[in-house]
Amino acid sequence: xxxxxxxxxxxxxxxxxxxxxCAERWGLPYDSQIAxxxxxxxxxxxxxxxxxxxxxxxxxxxxxxxxxxxVCPVGALQKTALGPVTYDADKCMGCRYCLQACPFQVPSxxxxxxxxxxxxxxxxxxxxxxxxxxxxxxxxxxxxTKGGERDELLAxxxxxxxxxxxxxxxxxxxxxxxxxxxxxxxxxxPFEQIGLRTNVPNEPLPETTWRVLELVPDVxxxxxxxxxGIWWITNRRAEVAKKEGAKKEVRRR
Amino acid sequence: MSRKFPKITLWRAIFAAIMLCGLYATYVRxxxxxxxxxxxxxxxxxxxxxxxxxxxGVGLAAGGFTLVAAVHIFNIExxxxxxxxxxxxxxxxxxxxxxGLLYDLGRPDRLWxxxxxxxxxxxxxxxxxxxxxxTTVLFLEFIPVVFEKFGWHRPMAWIHxxxxxxxxxxxxxxxxxxxSLGSLFLIVxxxxxxxxxxxxLPLLFWVSAIxxxxxxTIFESWHxxxxxxxxxxxxxxxxxxxxxxVLLSVYLWIRFLDMSHRHVFGLLRVNRIETWLxxxxxxxxxxxxxxxxxxxxxxxxxxxxxxxxxxxxGFITNRLNVGITGLEAGSGVHYFPKWSEVAVTLSxxxxxxxIFRAIAQYFxxxxxxxxxxxxxxxxxxxxxxxEAG
Numbered sequence: 001x002x003x004x005x006x007x008x009x010x011x012x013x014x015x016x017x018x019x020x021x022c023a024e025r026w027g028l029p030y031d032s033q034i035a036x037x038x039x040x041x042x043x044x045x046x047x048x049x050x051x052x053x054x055x056x057x058x059x060x061x062x063x064x065x066x067x068x069x070x071v072c073p074v075g076a077l078q079k080t081a082l083g084p085v086t087y088d089a090d091k092c093m094g095c096r097y098c099l100q101a102c103p104f105q106v107p108s109x110x111x112x113x114x115x116x117x118x119x120x121x122x123x124x125x126x127x128x129x130x131x132x133x134x135x136x137x138x139x140x141x142x143x144x145t146k147g148g149e150r151d152e153l154l155a156x157x158x159x160x161x162x163x164x165x166x167x168x169x170x171x172x173x174x175x176x177x178x179x180x181x182x183x184x185x186x187x188x189x190p191f192e193q194i195g196l197r198t199n200v201p202n203e204p205l206p207e208t209t210w211r212v213l214e215l216v217p218d219v220x221x222x223x224x225x226x227x228x229g230i231w232w233i234t235n236r237r238a239e240v241a242k243k244e245g246a247k248k249e250v251r252r253r
Numbered sequence: 254m255s256r257k258f259p260k261i262t263l264w265r266a267i268f269a270a271i272m273l274c275g276l277y278a279t280y281v282r283x284x285x286x287x288x289x290x291x292x293x294x295x296x297x298x299x300x301x302x303x304x305x306x307x308x309x310g311v312g313l314a315a316g317g318f319t320l321v322a323a324v325h326i327f328n329i330e331x332x333x334x335x336x337x338x339x340x341x342x343x344x345x346x347x348x349x350x351x352x353g354l355l356y357d358l359g360r361p362d363r364l365w366x367x368x369x370x371x372x373x374x375x376x377x378x379x380x381x382x383x384x385x386x387x388t389t390v391l392f393l394e395f396i397p398v399v400f401e402k403f404g405w406h407r408p409m410a411w412i413h414x415x416x417x418x419x420x421x422x423x424x425x426x427x428x429x430x431x432x433s434l435g436s437l438f439l440i441v442x443x444x445x446x447x448x449x450x451x452x453x454l455p456l457l458f459w460v461s462a463i464x465x466x467x468x469x470t471i472f473e474s475w476h477x478x479x480x481x482x483x484x485x486x487x488x489x490x491x492x493x494x495x496x497x498x499v500l501l502s503v504y505l506w507i508r509f510l511d512m513s514h515r516h517v518f519g520l521l522r523v524n525r526i527e528t529w530l531x532x533x534x535x536x537x538x539x540x541x542x543x544x545x546x547x548x549x550x551x552x553x554x555x556x557x558x559x560x561x562x563x564x565x566x567g568f569i570t571n572r573l574n575v576g577i578t579g580l581e582a583g584s585g586v587h588y589f590p591k592w593s594e595v596a597v598t599l600s601x602x603x604x605x606x607x608i609f610r611a612i613a614q615y616f617x618x619x620x621x622x623x624x625x626x627x628x629x630x631x632x633x634x635x636x637x638x639x640e641a642g
Binding site: 041042067070071072073074075076091092093094095096097099100101103105107108109110111112113114115116117197199200201205206208209210211212213216219220223224227228230231234235237238 | 283284285286287288289291293294295296298299322325326327328357358359360361363364366367370371372373374375376377378379380381417421424425428429432433436437439440441442443444452455580584
């Protein structure tokens with residue numbers, strides 16, 4: 001059981017109440033200028049994008065098996081049992097591998113600061129762990145962003161598609177993307193038309209590196225035996241050669 | 254009387270200019286952060302400092318482990334004369350990689366964090382540990398040179414006792430992190446251009462690191478022979494070039510096989526920047542391979558040197574393609590380094606050459622020290638230093 005968010009693009013009216021609530025929850029500035037920015041950044045952790053007459057919302061997908069958490073060399077990013085992917089700024093050394101690894105291009109970095117941090121939505125971990133809904137779900141006036149358990153939200157999404165097949169594209173974004181995410185999307189049109197990346201593999205990305213990393217003990221053990229063995233053979237040869245040489249010297253005398 | 258100011262030559266002036274630019278770029282980096290000193294962005298978080306300073310730096314220092322393995326584990330005695338310079342290059346290389354990281358990390362004061370805060374599932378964590386341990390190993394492999402210089406026999410004997418396990422550990426650590434630099438990019442299958450993204454990136458990185466380790470050794474020998482007026486160890490280098498040719502053939506063959514299994518040859522017909530960069534990279538590896546199979550090429554110092562340079566540049570092109578250019582289209586961003594990124598990188602390289610030179614002058618790095626140092630030759634080398642930088 002883990003928390004998730006269902007965003008239904010067909011219901012969204014683009015009022016940006018979620019943006020304002022998110023900024024308030026993080027203590028970030030929010031004014032008309034920032035509201036006009038249609039891209040998530042270190043000072044705007046969720047953003048409403050306009051695609052023609054449709055809206056789309058960007059926020060951290062809080063993947064079930066997050067690439068960011070798997071690549072973080074210091075374990076600053078963690079997938080919690082509750083669902084959110086959290087970030088511990090005190091551990092972060094600023095390698096920015098999370099930015100590189102994220103298939104959804106979500107994490108942002110405070111590039112201009114002298115002591116920068118990574119920034120991303122953590123699905124209101126603090127609020128949710130107290131049983132409260134996320135700030136954005138609470139703020140949404142039309143129910144386009146809805147919080148709840150992932151299984152229940154998936155069932156609901158499928159039900160919405162089944163009830164109004166003409167109104168929906170017919171697929172749920174986040175069901176399988178990158179092995180499944182905690183943020184799910186419904187849309188009237190194919191997802192790339194509302195700015196979502198559709199080339200994300202369905203395989204959980206941490207698998208790609210783990211397949212190699214899990215070989216490390218094998219490489220180390222086999223390698224030490226092999227290298228030690230080769231050294232032993234070649235040096236034995238050298239010793240023998242030296243002794244033979246010495247014998248010949250003696251004989252010659 | 255030669256203790257006066259060093260003579261000002263064009264190349265010394267250029268060296269000084271590079272270092273001054275680097276110094277100013279350092280000031281910009283410290284005062285204005287990564288935004289002021291780089292062209293990085295949320296969608297393109299790694300640039301020249303990772304793509305060149307780290308990925309190429311570690312790779313070009315691979316001669317250290319390649320030659321240690323050849324001389325001490327495979328017992329190929331004839332390579333011994335070039336072992337010390339290779340170890341010194343590797344040691345300096347790794348120290349400079351760490352310097353590069355201090356520029357690149359958002360919080361360089363937390364460089365030590367991976368040693369304390371573990372995440373064994375992270376490739377970067379593994380690389381951090383390997384690089385830390387291997388730099389220590391390289392230090393221990395290099396320190397006998399210092400002991401020898403000052404005639405300290407007791408620590409020498411002590412270090413000699415642990416030398417074999419030390420060297421085996423060094424080769425293993427190198428194998429792990431040279432390949433892991435490739436594994437770093439396994440996590441971005443949807444971003445890295447398919448000419449480079451392959452599940453066998455770690456294998457390719459490892460094989461090419463060994464090859465470039467040999468190429469760098471030839472490159473260094475050639476330069477140092479000119480700098481210190483020594484005779485070039487031609488038969489040795491020619492025999493090494495033979496190994497290099499075989500290694501490059503193996504590398505190219507693995508790449509060919511991998512590409513045919515992944516059915517990506519069709520991409521070569523597409524007229525894109527990636528296709529051309531891929532072609533350049535393969536050409537810079539394939540041409541020296543063909544040339545080095547010919548005995549008369551191997552025995553000609555100029556040709557041998559040219560081949561080594563081609564391999565080095567082919568290697569650099571490959572690492573930059575994987576680390577930077579191959580990611581641009583997939584990330585939807587165009588990246589070109591800022592002047593300060595280039596300045597820092599150039600000054601790190603230039604400093605590397607200068608420190609190598611200084612150490613090689615005062616410590617017994619080149620064994621057969623036939624010092625017929627003609628002063629004009631010293632200047633000549635500096636030209637090449639800067640050229641290479």
